[in-house]
Amino acid sequence: MTDISIEPLPAKPPRNKWLDIWTQLGKHKGAMLGGGFLLFITLGVLFGPYIWTIDPQKIDIRNRDLRPIFTALFDSDAKVRWANPLGTDQLGRDGLANLMAGGRASMAVGWTAMLLTLGIGTIIGVVAGYFKRLDGPLMRLTDLFLSLPILPLLLVAVTLFREPLRASFGPEGGMFILIVSIIGITSWMPTARIVRGDVLALKEREFVLAARSIGTTQTNMIKRHILPNVLSPIMVSATLGLATAIITESALSFLGVGFPSDFPTWGKMLADAVDRMENFPERVLWPGLAISLTVLSVNYLGDGLRDALDPRIRGR
Helix, strand or coil: CCCCCCCCCCCCCCCCCCHHHHHHHHHHHHHHHHHHHHHHHHHHHHHHHHCCCCCCCCCCHCCCCCCCCHHHHHCCCCCCCCCCCCCCCCCCHHHHHHHHHHHHHHHHHHHHHHHHHHHHHHHHHHHHHHHHHHHHHHHHHHHHHHCCHHHHHHHHHHHHHHHHHHHHHHHHHHHHHHHHHHHHHCHHHHHHHHHHHHHHHHHHHHHHHHHCCCCCHHHHHHHHHHHEEEEEHHHHHHHHHHHHHHHHEEEEEEECCCCCCCCCCCHHHHHHHHHHCCCCCHHHHHHHEEEEEEEHHHHHHHHHHHHHHHCCCCCC
């Protein structure tokens, strides 16, 4: 008999992890819708002013208190103007231009504060989880920050540091630095706790013990083996941190302790519209919808990322 050797079939190359994550994320309709809207609103506030070139601070008293153009469908006596599709305020400033300018400020604060929050929370979480002797002090510090009343602390910090920063960096620059710093310093605790929990589990895994046995330094251990494996909770925390930062900035501007009165943000537009809400409810509607839809889209995106990044859920 002739020996017939059967060669084994070549093994299929392993699927890329990030391709699996993107496939799972694409199946989450809420995440895709939220991510699409977040991308749309971000690009709109960045590049919209180059298309809609009306100065948001231009005062036109003759065209003040214009209503949005769609109100003409319901009220034939409504004072509308096609050059101002979202109407104007009591000083004749264009509503669409102010909405985009306010969104640029609010989104800039949100993204920057989110990055600062992630940086502080990740560093403290990794250090607390990896170095046992530092775990107790850092977690007690985290508990201390969690016990602080955030809103009164924000108001006190703004009152104390507003004028020195304005004198050093200007009215807008000083308030931007102050608000971003305050939000970052008071919002890092959930990220730190999540990262610490993952690091505590990871440092006892076999691949970490093997790396330690061949003499890998602690710095390389954290950079090459710990941090890459905690990216999943960090990315989910990023979406939640962005939503928290936008809401906090809007609350500060609404209370009148945020940016200067002539600098538009979504929260400031809400505060300015309250006095005339009965006669012009749309002035509350536009910034309120922008804040609500942006935060909702971020939450949906975070929910989808959590499902896609969790291997126990991925593929269900």
